[in-house]
Amino acid sequence: PALTDKSVSFVGRLTALQQLSIASCKLLTDESLAHLSRLQKLEILSIGWNAYTDRGLGHVSALRSVQCIGMQRMQNVTGECFALWGNLQHLSMLNAARCPLLTEKALPYLTRLPSLGRVNFSFCPIDEGPAYPSRWLKDSGDWPLLYFCKW
Numbered sequence: 001p002a003l004t005d006k007s008v009s010f011v012g013r014l015t016a017l018q019q020l021s022i023a024s025c026k027l028l029t030d031e032s033l034a035h036l037s038r039l040q041k042l043e044i045l046s047i048g049w050n051a052y053t054d055r056g057l058g059h060v061s062a063l064r065s066v067q068c069i070g071m072q073r074m075q076n077v078t079g080e081c082f083a084l085w086g087n088l089q090h091l092s093m094l095n096a097a098r099c100p101l102l103t104e105k106a107l108p109y110l111t112r113l114p115s116l117g118r119v120n121f122s123f124c125p126i127d128e129g130p131a132y133p134s135r136w137l138k139d140s141g142d143w144p145l146l147y148f149c150k151w
Contacts, residue, residue, distance in 0.1 A: 008032035015039065020047035023070065030056025037062035047101075048072035048095070057081035061088065061128040068093040072120070079106020086112040 003025040011020065012035035020039070022028060023046045033056045036042070042063050051077045060069065061084045069091065071077065078101045085091070096102055100125040110116055132147040 002027045004028055005031040005035070009035045012036050012038050015041065017042055019044040021070075022050070023047060024049040026050070028052075031058075033057065033059040036060075038064060040065060042066055043069045043090075046070040048074065050074065051076060054078055054080040058084040064088065064090070066091055067115075068095075070095040071099070072097040073099065075101070077102060079103065079109070082106050082109035085109065088113055090115055092116060093118045095120040096124065098120050099124050102126070 003022065004027050008022065008028065009032075011017070011022075015038055017039050018041055020036070020042060022032065025032075028050055030053055033047070033052060036045075037059055040063070043065055045060070045063065045066055045068070048070050049072070052071075052074055057071070057074075057077060058081050060066070060081070066088060067090050072095050074096075077096075077099050079096075079099075086109075091113050092115065093107060095112075097120045102121070104126050107126070110119070
């Protein structure tokens, strides 16, 4: 049986959880991310290869201890969710590779994340123009960094 939003509602009760991967779970919707808001000790979250939207990713803003987010290959994400992530003060790594709707318009939101030092935007429609990520992110002299959350 596949993981569903209802299944994730039970995962959301595991308040001591520090690492979670629900990547490639095709039946999950934005509702599943809302169930994770109680996971205040969560440090690593892998949610790539799913059909989440910016609205659903807005729920990630409740995860104040998160340090690493893997959200690669999200076909419906534009980066507007980053506007809600200003309170993710511990987020240091973000893998948003191969998100075809993610453009440079989302980058200014990331400047509010003081710990963000490693980002992967590979194969996103962000080019080397005036909004190239190294202009927005600190410690990015060796851009582009290809970094994936380590388990």
